[in-house]
Amino acid sequence: MGHGERTAFENPVIEWIDSRLPIFTMMQKEYGVFPTPKNFNYFWNFGAIAMFMLVTMIVTGIVLAMHYTANTHLAFDSVERIMRDVNGGWLLRYIHMNGASFFFIAVYIHIFRGMYYGSYKRPRELLWILGVAIFLLMMATAFIGYVLPWGQMSLWGATVITNLFSAIPLVGDSIVTLLWGGFSVDNPTLTRFFALHYLLPFVIFAVVFIHVWALHITGSNNPLGIDTKGPQDTVPFNPYYTIKDSFGLVVFLMLYALFIFFMPNALGHPDNYTPANPLVTPAHIVPEWYFLPFYAILRAITFSIDIPFTDITIITAKLGGVIAMFGSILLWFVLPWLDSHPIRSAKFRPVFRYFFLLLLADFIFLGYVGSQPADATMFGLPLSVFGLGATAYYFAFFIVILPWLSKHEKGRELPASIHEAVLAKNKKKAVEISE
Amino acid sequence: MKKTLLSLLAVVTCAYSAPALASGGTEAPPHVHWEFSGPFGTYDRAALQRGLKIYREVCSSCHAVKHLAFRNLTDLGYNEEQVKAIAAEYTVTDGPDEDGEMFERPARPSDRFPSPYPNENAAKAANGVAPPDLSLIVKARHHGANHVFGILTGYEEAPEDHPLADGQHWNKYMPGHVIAMAKPLSNGQVTYEDGTIETVEQYAQDVAQFLAWASEPDLEARKRFGISALIFLAVFAGVMYRLKKAVWKDVH
Ligand code: HEM
Numbered sequence: 001m002g003h004g005e006r007t008a009f010e011n012p013v014i015e016w017i018d019s020r021l022p023i024f025t026m027m028q029k030e031y032g033v034f035p036t037p038k039n040f041n042y043f044w045n046f047g048a049i050a051m052f053m054l055v056t057m058i059v060t061g062i063v064l065a066m067h068y069t070a071n072t073h074l075a076f077d078s079v080e081r082i083m084r085d086v087n088g089g090w091l092l093r094y095i096h097m098n099g100a101s102f103f104f105i106a107v108y109i110h111i112f113r114g115m116y117y118g119s120y121k122r123p124r125e126l127l128w129i130l131g132v133a134i135f136l137l138m139m140a141t142a143f144i145g146y147v148l149p150w151g152q153m154s155l156w157g158a159t160v161i162t163n164l165f166s167a168i169p170l171v172g173d174s175i176v177t178l179l180w181g182g183f184s185v186d187n188p189t190l191t192r193f194f195a196l197h198y199l200l201p202f203v204i205f206a207v208v209f210i211h212v213w214a215l216h217i218t219g220s221n222n223p224l225g226i227d228t229k230g231p232q233d234t235v236p237f238n239p240y241y242t243i244k245d246s247f248g249l250v251v252f253l254m255l256y257a258l259f260i261f262f263m264p265n266a267l268g269h270p271d272n273y274t275p276a277n278p279l280v281t282p283a284h285i286v287p288e289w290y291f292l293p294f295y296a297i298l299r300a301i302t303f304s305i306d307i308p309f310t311d312i313t314i315i316t317a318k319l320g321g322v323i324a325m326f327g328s329i330l331l332w333f334v335l336p337w338l339d340s341h342p343i344r345s346a347k348f349r350p351v352f353r354y355f356f357l358l359l360l361a362d363f364i365f366l367g368y369v370g371s372q373p374a375d376a377t378m379f380g381l382p383l384s385v386f387g388l389g390a391t392a393y394y395f396a397f398f399i400v401i402l403p404w405l406s407k408h409e410k411g412r413e414l415p416a417s418i419h420e421a422v423l424a425k426n427k428k429k430a431v432e433i434s435e
Numbered sequence: 436m437k438k439t440l441l442s443l444l445a446v447v448t449c450a451y452s453a454p455a456l457a458s459g460g461t462e463a464p465p466h467v468h469w470e471f472s473g474p475f476g477t478y479d480r481a482a483l484q485r486g487l488k489i490y491r492e493v494c495s496s497c498h499a500v501k502h503l504a505f506r507n508l509t510d511l512g513y514n515e516e517q518v519k520a521i522a523a524e525y526t527v528t529d530g531p532d533e534d535g536e537m538f539e540r541p542a543r544p545s546d547r548f549p550s551p552y553p554n555e556n557a558a559k560a561a562n563g564v565a566p567p568d569l570s571l572i573v574k575a576r577h578h579g580a581n582h583v584f585g586i587l588t589g590y591e592e593a594p595e596d597h598p599l600a601d602g603q604h605w606n607k608y609m610p611g612h613v614i615a616m617a618k619p620l621s622n623g624q625v626t627y628e629d630g631t632i633e634t635v636e637q638y639a640q641d642v643a644q645f646l647a648w649a650s651e652p653d654l655e656a657r658k659r660f661g662i663s664a665l666i667f668l669a670v671f672a673g674v675m676y677r678l679k680k681a682v683w684k685d686v687h
Contacts, residue, residue: 038686080502080571083653090653091660235686243682247675254668261661262474265574273575273650274567283610 030216035234036241037222039418043117044220045248046110052249053103054208058201060096068148070194072187075150076275094264100142101267102256104290107135115335116356118344119221125336127214132332134207139291141200144193146288147185151272156285158185158193164298167319184278224421225345226414233418284373292370293363298325299374300391302384324391331398339402341409348412352405359397366390464578464585464608467640471647474662477655478648480512485627486645487511489638492625494569497562497616499550502570503649506544510652518544525549563602564615573643573650580647582608587639590618 006025009015018024067086069078082089111131114120120128143161147154162179166172181188219228228234235241259266267289271282287295301321304313315323331338339352346353369387376383415421470479487508490500505522509515522542527549530537542549550568552558558565567575576582585608593605599613606614620635627633631641648654 077502084502084507090657094657239682240686243675243679247672247679250668250672250675254665254672257661257664257668261657261664264657270575270577273571 030237031242032236032238034216034237035219035228035231036237037220037228037233037418038235038240039222039224039422040220040241040244041223042248043109043113043223045245045252046106046113048245049249049252050103050106050110051208053099053106054201054204057096057099057103058205060092060099061198061201063092064096065198068194070148070191072150072190072276075148075190079149091260094260098256098259098264098267100145100288101290102252102259103138104142106252107138108290111135111332112360114221116346116353117221117223118225118339118341118346120336121339121344122336123218124214124221127211127218128336129333130207130211130214132329134204134211135332136329137200137204137207141197141204142288142290144197144200146272147190147193148197149272150190150276152274152276152280152282153269153272153285155185155276155278156282157287158189160285161287162189164318164322164325167316167322169319186278221344222418223345224347224415224418225343226418229417229419286371289367289371292368293366294325294328294370296366296370296387297328297391297394298322299370300324300384300387302388324395328391328394331395335398335402338398339406341406341411343411343414348414349405349409350412351409352402355397355401355405359394362390362393362397366394461610461612462607464581464589467581467584467643469580469644469647471644471654474658476658478510478644481629481631482641482644483511483648484513485629485631486641486643486648488627489620489625489642490569490645493619494642495548496551497558497566498569499552500548500570500649501550501568502547504545504547505542507652508544510648515544522546562615566616569646570649573647575650579650580643583643583646584639586614586616587620587642588635 006018006022009018009024014024064082067078067082067089069075079093082093084090086092114128114131143157147158162176162185165175165179168175177183179189179192180186181192222228269286286292298321301324302317303320304317305315305320306313341349341352343349346356366387369383369390372383374384378386415424470476470482490498505518505525508518508521513521522544525542525546525548526539527542527546528537529540532538552561555565573579573583578585586606589607589609591605591607593599593612597605597612599605602615603613604615604617605612620638622635623633625633625638631637651657
């Protein structure tokens with residue numbers, strides 16, 4: 001973005017603008033000729049897809065906000081008005097509601113892609129950290145957004161989650177009062193949540209901008225995890241990846257459309273179609289699906305940590321759960337230092353790959369545990385036992401396995417360059433076909 | 436890679452949709468074949484009109500449908516004159532007039548269905564438990580319309596070891612089995628003019644379909660739109676795939 005060399009544009013209007021503010025030069029450099037590894041697989045589509053979802057959420061959200069009323073007596077009915085009386089309102093709301101889920105699907109794939117191929121490693125640590133910050137902001141935004149329609153799950157989900165902060169020693173209760181704007185989740189909570197729900201997506205947008213900026217300094221990682229060595233390893237972003245990203249996006253949109261038009265409420269909870277009622281607690285309070293693995297970690301900690309032979313409790317079970325839940329995400333911030341193995345891609349680290357795939361299964365299993373009532377059982381044992389085991393593996397992966405592997409895993413030999421690896425792969429394919 | 440992704444998706448969907456089905460309540464309600472299910476399903480207009488009749492003659496004495504306006508009834512196949520006539524059978528409170536007085540007048544198509552009780556407490560006082568508004572009931576319950584059908588047909592004698600208090604009734608499909616609503620329907624209670632059989636099952640199906648429509652009046656438009664959207668996206672994806680192949684053919 002400095003004042004580098006600039007080649008003149010032919011179109012006089014573009015040239016007039018560009019010579020004063022080189023925005024076209026920048027677009028040309030960052031999205032036109034930007035050299036990009038030529039060996040991406042389809043997992044590299046999800047950044048662009050996430051960007052598309054963010055814009056979709058902002059656009060539909062702004063129109064929803066024109067019809068929505070942030071008042072506990074009116075919020076539920078105003079959402080029903082959107083569904084019934086606003087032209088295309090049902091479409092708008094279903095796009096936004098399912099959009100949150102599909103935004104998370106895209107971002108989860110994007111994050112686990114990064115973990116699998118070691119995209120968090122040097123020199124992309126800051127890029128990764130910005131990504132984790134985006135994820136946290138998304139979680140806050142989605143949690144707050146779910147409160148707005150003011151159904152039973154909005155109210156009770158908000159009550160359960162905000163109450164967690166009360167476990168923090170000394171300042172906990174004040175934080176909760178501040179979040180609520182009073183002594184329970186009520187009208188002041190709803191109005192401040194609406195204000196924040198409008199604000200946070202724009203903060204996300206700003207962080208995404210910096211995230212992409214950082215990406216364009218280091219360049220993209222790739223499935224081999226080795227650095228690009230020259231022009232034979234790369235293709236210009238346009239048209240190669242503009243077209244590939246567009247194709248991937250359209251396929252993703254088909255899946256998204258399937259939910260919007262044919263099962264718009266499948267990912268939600270029926271209780272949220274009952275207006276919030278502070279006097280009736282739902283039988284089973286569950287957060288949205290994208291929070292379930294973390295919710296399971298929160299509920300896995302059911303024991304307190306005490307000083308032996310005294311009745312002094314250092315960490316209550318509740319605080320322990322809160323620490324574990326937030327800790328499970330905060331760990332991602334230091335991932336580049338927990339895993340200092342020189343090889344990036346799991347392709348060349350069979351042991352890491354094994355433990356990582358296990359982590360993925362573990363994470364999905366935690367999601368299942370989070371979705372079940374607290375007294376559920378599995379194979380005759382309380383499910384919470386399995387939840388605790390899965391939580392233990394989650395932390396062991398990051399705190400024990402990764403540092404240990406960094407020192408002891410040998411890894412496979414890396415190809416000399418992307419170009420050579422691609423050539424070898426094509427040759428193998430050609431031989432297979434001719435045989 | 437694509438395969439991994441797809442199977443991952445399948446696993447996740449199964450893992451997360453199972454609990455939604457399991458936690459619905461005591462026993463899963465019977466599975467009715469609904470005309471409006473499936474990607475091409477539409478509401479059966481005749482059933483909706485019969486369902487409206489059941490609602491008006493039976494349920495409306497206790498349950499509101501406050502999100503419905505009379506004008507919405509054109510969806511059921513009524514013309515504007517018929518809708519006006521139906522609305523006119525109700526009175527609503529309007530005002531204040533020039534003298535500051537509230538007054539009653541016949542309802543117009545733009546009015547919403549009036550509620551049977553002035554407020555929640557009155558509804559509770561009359562029934563023990565306030566009868567819920569029914570305009571979203573199908574979306575507010577696991578199993579949707581099947582649940583409503585199940586409730587209406589699931590009344591049984593309470594087991595010996597489970598004495599019921601006054602105003603309590605035993606229902607197979609109610610979570611916890613105890614329900615404050617007395618069995619609202621019995622055979623032959625409502626007269627059908629179109630010759631449809633007058634049984635509790637038939638009534639329950641019709642009113643459940645009517646309530647499904649009340650919950651999701653735009654379902655047909657949504658599916659129609661969805662089919663076009665998917666066809667468009669599929670064609671677009673095909674074109675993009677060919678383009679992508681063409682652009683990439685010299686690389687490698
Ligand atoms: C990061 C992007 C965003 C996420 C993840 C998100 C998420 C959500 C979620 C989960 C809901 C609840 C949906 C429901 O059950 O009805 C919601 C509702 C809502 N959101 Fe957003 N949102 C985002 C951006 C925005 C923006 C930018 C605006 C407005 C400027 C907005 C306005 C609203 C409104 C008015 C509602 C209430 C209406 C409704 O419930 O459908 N959202 N949001």
